Amino acid sequence: MMWRRRLTITLSLVSIAAPLRILAQDSRLTTKIPRETAAAITKLIDSARALSLPTDPLVGVALEGVNRHATNDRIVRAVREYIGALRTSRQALGDGATDAEVVSGAGVVLSGVNASVLHDLRAARPREALTVPLVVLADLVARGVPLDTATRAVYVATRAGARDADFTLLRHYIEQDISAGASPAAATSLRLRNVPGVTPEDLQTQAPAMVPRRPNP
Amino acid sequence: MSRGVSKPNRAVLAFLLVCVASSSDAQSARPFIDVQPMGVTAPRVETSTLSLGSGLDWRSPNSAAWFRGSADVLGSAFALRTFDGELRATLRRFGAFDFGVDSRAQFDAQRDGERYGSVTSGLRVSTGSPNYGVRLGAGATASQVPGAGLVAASAKVGGWIRVLGVSGSGELTMSLRPGLTTLDTVVPRTVGDTGTWIMTDSGLVHVPGQSHTEWIPVKLRLGNRARVNEARFALGAYVTGIFLDGTGGFFFAEGRNPSPHGLITATRWISPRVALMAGAGIRTIDPVAGLQERAMVFGLRLAPRRVVSGFVDAPNAAASQLAIARQGARVMISVRAAGARSVEIAGDFTNWNAVTLSRERSDVWTVALPLAPGVYRLNLRVDEGQWQPPPGASRVIDAYEGTVGVVVVN
Numbered sequence: 352m353m354w355r356r357r358l359t360i361t362l363s364l365v366s367i368a369a370p371l372r373i374l375a376q377d378s379r380l381t382t383k384i385p386r387e388t389a390a391a392i393t394k395l396i397d398s399a400r401a402l403s404l405p406t407d408p409l410v411g412v413a414l415e416g417v418n419r420h421a422t423n424d425r426i427v428r429a430v431r432e433y434i435g436a437l438r439t440s441r442q443a444l445g446d447g448a449t450d451a452e453v454v455s456g457a458g459v460v461l462s463g464v465n466a467s468v469l470h471d472l473r474a475a476r477p478r479e480a481l482t483v484p485l486v487v488l489a490d491l492v493a494r495g496v497p498l499d500t501a502t503r504a505v506y507v508a509t510r511a512g513a514r515d516a517d518f519t520l521l522r523h524y525i526e527q528d529i530s531a532g533a534s535p536a537a538a539t540s541l542r543l544r545n546v547p548g549v550t551p552e553d554l555q556t557q558a559p560a561m562v563p564r565r566p567n568p
Numbered sequence: 569m570s571r572g573v574s575k576p577n578r579a580v581l582a583f584l585l586v587c588v589a590s591s592s593d594a595q596s597a598r599p600f601i602d603v604q605p606m607g608v609t610a611p612r613v614e615t616s617t618l619s620l621g622s623g624l625d626w627r628s629p630n631s632a633a634w635f636r637g638s639a640d641v642l643g644s645a646f647a648l649r650t651f652d653g654e655l656r657a658t659l660r661r662f663g664a665f666d667f668g669v670d671s672r673a674q675f676d677a678q679r680d681g682e683r684y685g686s687v688t689s690g691l692r693v694s695t696g697s698p699n700y701g702v703r704l705g706a707g708a709t710a711s712q713v714p715g716a717g718l719v720a721a722s723a724k725v726g727g728w729i730r731v732l733g734v735s736g737s738g739e740l741t742m743s744l745r746p747g748l749t750t751l752d753t754v755v756p757r758t759v760g761d762t763g764t765w766i767m768t769d770s771g772l773v774h775v776p777g778q779s780h781t782e783w784i785p786v787k788l789r790l791g792n793r794a795r796v797n798e799a800r801f802a803l804g805a806y807v808t809g810i811f812l813d814g815t816g817g818f819f820f821a822e823g824r825n826p827s828p829h830g831l832i833t834a835t836r837w838i839s840p841r842v843a844l845m846a847g848a849g850i851r852t853i854d855p856v857a858g859l860q861e862r863a864m865v866f867g868l869r870l871a872p873r874r875v876v877s878g879f880v881d882a883p884n885a886a887a888s889q890l891a892i893a894r895q896g897a898r899v900m901i902s903v904r905a906a907g908a909r910s911v912e913i914a915g916d917f918t919n920w921n922a923v924t925l926s927r928e929r930s931d932v933w934t935v936a937l938p939l940a941p942g943v944y945r946l947n948l949r950v951d952e953g954q955w956q957p958p959p960g961a962s963r964v965i966d967a968y969e970g971t972v973g974v975v976v977v978n
Contacts, residue, residue, distance in 0.1 A: 379919055411916035411945060412967055418920040418947075418955070419968045429967035451976070454943045458964040458974065482943060486974050490962035493971050522962060532663065 379410055388423040395430050404437045405450040408457075436460040443469035444481065455485035462492040468502050475510045483515040484508070487522045494526065496535040504543045511548035521546055666694045670705050686711040688722060688741070699931075701882070702727040709743050728882035730931070737881040738801035796821045802879035806909055811835040815879035819852055827852050831879075890948070890958035892975055899939040899977055903958065904931050908950045913958070915946025915973075922949075945972045 380389040392413050396406050412433045416426035440456030441448060443466040448456070456469050468488075472481055484505050491501035508521060521542055528538035543549060660667050671689040690707015702725075709722045726739025800817035816830030831849030838844060889904040903925060905911050911925040911933040918937075925933035945966070948958040957963035957973035966972040 408916065408943075408945075411920070414920035415916075415945065415966065415972065416968060418914055419970065421968050425968070432967055451941070451943045455974075455976075461967065462965050482976055486943065486962045486964070486976055489964040490974070493963045493965050523960075526960075 380413060383414060383417045384426070385423060388427060391427050392430050395427070395434060399434045399437065402434075402438060402441075404434065404441060405454055408437070408454050409433060432461070433457060439466045440469060443467065444473050448473075449480060449482070451482045452480060452485065455482045455489070458489040459485050459492075462489045463498060464488065464492065464502060468506070472506060472509055475506065480515075481509075483518050484513075487518045490522055491525065491535070491539060494529055494535055496525070496539045500536045500539050504539050507543060507549060507553045508546045511546065511550070511553050513546050513548060517546050517548075664695050668692055668694070670707070690722065690724075692724075696728070699731075700727070700729045703739075726881070728880065730882065734803060734805040735880045735882055736801065736803045737879075738799075739881070741798040741800065743796045802881065804880040811837075811909065813879050890960040890973075890975075892977060894978065895936065897938055898936045900934060900936050901925070902928070902932055902934040903948065905933055905950050908933065910952060911948065911950055912952075913946055913948050914955065916944045917946070939977050941978050942976075944975050944977060946975060947973055 380392055384392065392409075396409050399409055400406050409430050412430050413426050416429055421429070436457035437453055439460050440453045444452055444456050459469065460466055469481075469485070472484060476484070488501055488505040491504065492498060496504075504521070505518075508518065513521070524542045524545070525535070525538045528542065529535050533541075544554065659669060668691070669689070670692045671687065673685075673687045686709060688707065688709040690705050692703050692705030694701055694703035696702060705724045705726075707722055708719060710719050720743045722741055722743045724739050724741040726737065728735070728737040730736070797820040798817060799820070800815065802813075802815040804811065804813045806812075812832065812834055814830065814832035816828070816832075819827040819829065821827065829850055829852040831847060833845055833847030835843050835845040891902045893900045893902075901913065903911055903913075908931070912922040913925065913935065914920045914922045917939055923935055923937075925935045928934045945964070946958065946961075947955040949955045957971050961973040961975055963971045964974050
């Protein structure tokens with residue numbers, strides 16, 4: 352009898368706690384987003400949670416849309432697209448990937464880089480976190496570096512054993528060169544040579560598979 | 569230019585209401601009201617603003633009305649103030665050098681039956697950073713004084729500097745004597761039917777049913793009046809929440825003592841879009857004749873954002889060097905922003921609410937936030953300008969056809 356009573360209490364607490372968690376998330380959304388739109392987003396977030404995807408970034412995407420004065424439909428679409436990118440990132444990086452890796456990988460996917468690049472990068476750096484290399488890859492694409500050049504640079508540096516600090520410096524120098532008037536592609540190719548561990552032979556390495564176009568927004 | 573922030577077809581309109589009590593030779597205060605829109609954000613072009621305005625002047629027996637325009641288009645600022653107007657436009661950038669147009673105009677209400685005005689315009693080249701730089705310029709100055717119009721070549725050298733939160737600029741303008749030439753010409757002049765007259769900053773004059781334009785002969789003499797040089801400087805700084813903005817200098821006319829001029833204003837924003845302002849100064853009507861006027865300015869400004877052009881002639885403040893450092897459970901975010909009046913960030917960790925950074929020392933702004941390790945997206949804005957990825961941070965294409973900053977917090 353006692354175990355039945357405990358089970359009943361536990362189930363009751365769980366049934367109360369679960370909606371409360373959803374409600375808490377809703378409160379972040381409903382303060383800025385109309386109720387119907389917030390409900391649609393909450394539903395999407397619940398589906399992401401069921402897939403074990405990180406959900407806080409999804410709330411961030413929705414609130415960023417409000418900050419950017421996007422329409423409600425656009426915000427819902429952006430959250431849906433971001434879930435797709437997170438899912439693709441998770442699949443490419445493997446189940447052992449951390450949330451930070453999955454989030455930075457989603458940024459790469461949204462930049463138009465083929466998901467197989469994530470898989471190749473994971474294979475090139477199996478034991479260390481890929482968060483920083485992926486952030487740098489997405490950054491280079493956002494700065495106008497052609498997809499193949501950016502992908503090849505990060506892949507070559509990763510395979511050469513570059514550390515997070517090396518990637519950070521690589522990005523920093525490329526940003527400086529672009530600001531000084533260099534073309535993004537030339538700046539990337541030039542600075543890649545200075546990454547520790549990268550040999551002249553590495554520079555001949557072809558980039559992994561790519562899709563040379565960005566997805567439709 | 570960042571993308572996708574403003575709604576298409578959305579216009580932001582705000583008004584500047586300035587009440588000015590002006591006194592000539594401190595004899596009597598003759599107040600007038602100047603109602604002037606401060607900004608209309610052009611659809612789809614976030615960095616451009618257009619303004620149109622009009623005003624009434626009751627300070628003289630011949631009451632006057634005028635129209636004013638201002639624009640801030642893709643980095644080119646056209647600032648109009650109570651006493652004069654300025655156009656500073658960057659046309660092209662070649663490497664480290666900016667080439668642009670620099671103009672200043674002053675059109676005065678009729679004074680003792682006579683009209684005074686001047687326009688100085690020319691090309692300029694400048695180089696430097698938001699912290700310091702130099703500029704050189706050359707052009708022409710056209711002046712209208714009783715009985716004549718004058719045109720003379722002019723050259724100037726100047727620069728700007730920002731240090732310890734104070735922005736300053738200065739320039740020396742020289743009007744050169746081009747030689748003696750006399751030219752008879754005609755200029756448009758508006759005659760009011762009811763004793764009033766209308767004047768515009770652009771020189772165009774027309775009010776249907778109240779005035780008409782006639783052409784009058786004027787002797788246009790090139791440089792045969794007097795050589796006039798001007799040394800001018802400006803300072804701007806936030807002091808305990810009040811923005812102090814001042815300009816001053818001297819006119820040096822041949823055969824006369826140096827003629828000082830200056831204006832200082834204090835602006836206090838009482839809300840993000842409302843400010844109170846007050847100021848006082850001396851303006852020189854005609855440096856050769858030695859005509860001066862003292863004035864006080866009191867105003868209420870309603871604007872779409874806090875950025876209002878000041879006297880300091882320097883590039884817009886810009887942020888650089890975003891730095892993140894963990895301090896226990898909190899993360900210190902610091903930004904170096906030369907000459908900034910305010911710095912804000914918004915990101916995943918603030919639920920995309922704007923958080924204002926505090927000025928820690930001179931140009932460094934900081935905020936400490938409780939952040940767990942992870943990847944966060946954020947944007948930054950300076951002086952309530954456009955949200956953009958913080959310089960020095962990574963960025964990524966976001967879901968709204970724009971870019972957003974990304975930081976990895978360990």
